[in-house]
Amino acid sequence: MDGMAGQKSSLTWAVNIAALLLVVLWTIPTAGLLVSSFRDRDQISTTGWWKSMTSQEQSSFVRTGAAEDQVQDGDLYVLEGDLVGEGQSLSAWGTSARDPGAFAPGESTDVDGATLTVTEDGQYRMESTAPFEMRRGERIFVITESPPSFTTENYSRVLNAQGIGRAFMNTMTVTIPATVIPILIAAFAAYALAWMEFPGRALLTAAVVGLLVVPLQVALIPLLRLHNEIGIGKGYLGIWLAHTGFGLPLAIYLLRNYMVGLPREVIESARVDGATEFQIFRKIILPLSFPALASFAIFQFLWVWNDLLVATVFLGNTRDELVMTGVLRELMGSRGGDWEILATSAFISIAVPLLVFFAMQKYLVRGLLAGSVKGG
Structure with a gap:
């Protein structure tokens, strides 16, 4: 069956x-x-x-030369020029926006008494028996094809941007302590909630679960005012404490659920042998809880590394204080005018988090699943 x-x-x-x-x-x-x-x-x-791997078709229009650009060739007055750019090939052309591809390369047509011919290489020739008197050139609509092309200019622009190196160091300075500190605090708290008997333990566990649903945005301004009142202000200490506070509920919840599922016999045996709570925590709980610790470390590292809001509020906006996300935002402009570097910026900013994730991914599922099915 x-x-x-x-x-x-x-x-x-x-x-x-x-x-x-x-x-x-x-x-x-x-x-x-x-x-x-x-x-x-x-x-x-x-x-x-x-x-991106196929030829790109594009429709546009180009104006011919004006009257002052004409040359005389025998009895004819001639205007000549090029309609396509470098690396492009002409597939069709026309003289009306309604039908921009009316003619194939090499064909001719009459335009206000003149004969217009466009060759396959994009060269046009407009000839007339009477002098041209137009102040502006005639519009010629062209349909061109460009071969697939790729460039590293976007990467060069982002990597060579002013302040990007400083921003990288600022991000590392913020992210590493903001990942390690909540793990250390949460590990102690999770062990206490999982294996130590004391009054109010159930209420504290319920409070931790409740804090998971509180949006951090509602705490930003009150927390910043508190930092200013106690003299911390804007700086690395303030942002470390902010990220620690915002990350602790998830960390405690995840680690506590994992630690509850550890073998009770091992812990009881250690207590019978005279081990203190700290020795049990350091020599038994921490090694066995490494998958859960690594799972939270991945989440916290990704969150802090990609953060912009908390860094802006608690660190500042000067050039020496900007993190990676802040510098990339400045590169795109205040109105997002340089949006073409958005994809490049995304890949540059996720390079380090990807390395962290792939280095610790084998612990991620183990830690999450164990914490989700075992609890008490």
């Missing part, structure tokens, strides 16, 4: 397909962001990233 011990469930294939679909759904946007980071502004604005 299906579902019995030692037998493979018939739904295994469905689970595998669902997992594969989830991986694909998460991977496709990331791949698109990576491709877009190597494209220029014009390519991003005209076509999607999925068309």
Whole structure:
């Protein structure tokens, strides 16, 4: 029978397909962001990233020379020039916006008594038996194709931006302590809530769970005012404490649920042998709880590294105080005018978090699952 011990469930294939679909759904946007980071502004604005490996078709118009640009060739008055840019090829052209691709390269048409010819290489020749008197050139609509192209200019622009190195060091200075401090505090608190008997333990556990749903935005201004009143102000100490406070509820909840599921016999045996609570915590609980500690470390590191709001409130906006997200925001401009570097900035900013995640991912699922199914 299906579902019995030692037998493979018939739904295994469905689970595998669902997992594969989830991986694909998460991977496709990331791949698109990576491709877009190597494209220029014009390519991003005209076509999607999925068309980056094909020739790009673009419609535009170019004006011919005016009357002062004409030259006389025998009995004819001639205007000549180029309609396409470097690396582009002409696929069609026209003289009306309603039908910009009316003519194929090499064909001719009459324009106000003159003969207009556009060749395959994008060169136009407009000739007339009477002198041209127009002050502005005639509009010629062209449909061009550009081969696939990629550039590292966006990466060069971001990596060479003024203050990016300083911002990287600021981000590391904020992130590492803001990850380590809450882990240390939460580990002690989680052990107390999981294995030590004292009055009000259930109420404290309920309070921790309740704090998980409190949005940090409501605490930003009161907390900043408190920092100013006690003399901390804006600085690294203030932002470390802020991130610690915002991260502690999740850390305590996650670690407490994990520690509750550890073997009671091991802990009781240590107590019988005369071990103190601190020795039990340091020599037994911490080594066994490493998967949960690593899980929270990944979450906290990602959150602090990608943070902009808390850093802006508790650290400041001067050039020497900006973190990575702040510098990247400045690069895009106050109105987002330089949005083409957004994809590039995203990949540069997630480089370090990705290294942390892949280095500790084997502990992530173990820590989360153990904390979710075991509790008491």
